[in-house]
Amino acid sequence: MAESKANRRISISEMSKWDGNWELIDGIPYNMTPAPSTAHQHVVGELFFALRTHFLGDRCSVFVSPYDVQIDETNEYTIVQPDISVFCNPDQIGEKRAKGAPDLIIEVLSPATALKDRNQKFNLYERTGVGEYWLVDPLNRTIEVYGLADDKYRKRQVFGHEDTLSSFTFSELAIELNGVFVD
Secondary structure, three states: OOOOOOOOOOOHHHHOOOOOOEEEEOOEEEEOOOOOOHHHHHHHHHHHHHHHHHHOOOOOEEEEOOOEEEOOOOOOOOEEOOOEEEEOOHHHEOOOEEEOOOOEEEEEOOOOOHHHHHOHHHHHHHHOOOOEEEEEEOOOOEEEEEEEEOOEEEEEEEEEOOOEEEOOOOOOOEEEHHHOOOO
16 A cells, blocks of 8 residues: 655556556545445446447447546546546547546446545546536436536436436437346
8 A cells, every 4th residue: 555645646657556446636546446346336337238339339439447547638646447438539548548538437336435426526527528427326226417518517317217317418328227226
């Protein structure tokens, strides 16, 4: 485990020498090593499958964590591993990481990550221009969909386990949620 001095930002290059999976948000490291729950993995798998099926043959690529995303390629202090990310610009995809804001990011909430996903990541994704952000709550079986409008996220809708999710960014994307959540 790495140690850092108080009030000292960690860079991506420093963090890359550490063991385990880490995220950096504005130079603050977050350990991503704890194993996700079965419900978390089920939801990620179902959403990845739905998105991969939807974008099959399309120019968009779907990635599942752990996959590094350096949202602002000029920022050496922020790199994240969203549960799912969708990139429609192939120039953003590198050999070891993606650079630039994805068109869509999905984070599945867990007790260990919910506050970070709702606060630090929400603000990060909003300010860096991630077009759409989904917050998935497996416990309550809901998905909150946010889309950028005038550089701010606006809540579009909260979808429940019996709904059909519709995307703000991808107008033809519709996902039946009845099979996404574990009963």
